[in-house]
Amino acid sequence: MNSRKRVLLGVLGSGRGSNFAAILDSIASGRLSASIPVVISDREDAGILELAREAKIQTAVLRQGRFRTWLEPEIEEELAQCLRRFQVDLVVLAGFLRVLKGPLLAAYPGKILNIHPSLLPAFKGKEAWKQALEAGVTETGCTVHWVEPEVDSGPILGQERVPILPGDTPEILHARIQEAEHRLYPEVIQSVIDRKLWQGIHS
Ligand code: GRF
Numbered sequence: 001m002n003s004r005k006r007v008l009l010g011v012l013g014s015g016r017g018s019n020f021a022a023i024l025d026s027i028a029s030g031r032l033s034a035s036i037p038v039v040i041s042d043r044e045d046a047g048i049l050e051l052a053r054e055a056k057i058q059t060a061v062l063r064q065g066r067f068r069t070w071l072e073p074e075i076e077e078e079l080a081q082c083l084r085r086f087q088v089d090l091v092v093l094a095g096f097l098r099v100l101k102g103p104l105l106a107a108y109p110g111k112i113l114n115i116h117p118s119l120l121p122a123f124k125g126k127e128a129w130k131q132a133l134e135a136g137v138t139e140t141g142c143t144v145h146w147v148e149p150e151v152d153s154g155p156i157l158g159q160e161r162v163p164i165l166p167g168d169t170p171e172i173l174h175a176r177i178q179e180a181e182h183r184l185y186p187e188v189i190q191s192v193i194d195r196k197l198w199q200g201i202h203s
Pocket of ligand 1: 016116
């Protein structure tokens, strides 16, 4: 297959969608040769859905289950079916706040990317920027990695370093990390596409 073919990205998010917006900008400016047929959220009030509608991209909202941090297997299966229906090649988690337990990983093995706001393996889990501040380190960053069953632990594809400056609050530091995320995520997605990494299981 020609490496410049438009790979179809399915984007999943629960929040305001600034990474999704950066990905859209990269597509619009020709830096990312991909298309986004669908954006899916677990929250009907998520900003990412509003951004998708403005960009005339189809949206879907997951059925509400009983749990807050993960999806029941039937709902995760519905999510996988929705992505298949839109012929998605590569799944991009952009602030998706549910742990994926199985059906989606089975449907898209080695084809799910995530961005995390730290230099993994440091500071896995929630509010990684606060963890970095509390640890007193002078540098943190962001990481794009493949998604595997263990949270924030899949193989790393790219990282950008971000300094922690005197007087940083959690909000200021998170904003600086997000600026880096917006550069890193589209670049890494393009590199995955160029290297055709989404077509086979990586190691
Ligand atoms: C980002 O900080 C990302 O690292 C984390 O969730 C946040 C999503 O932000 N996984 P946004 O919705 O893309 O603005």
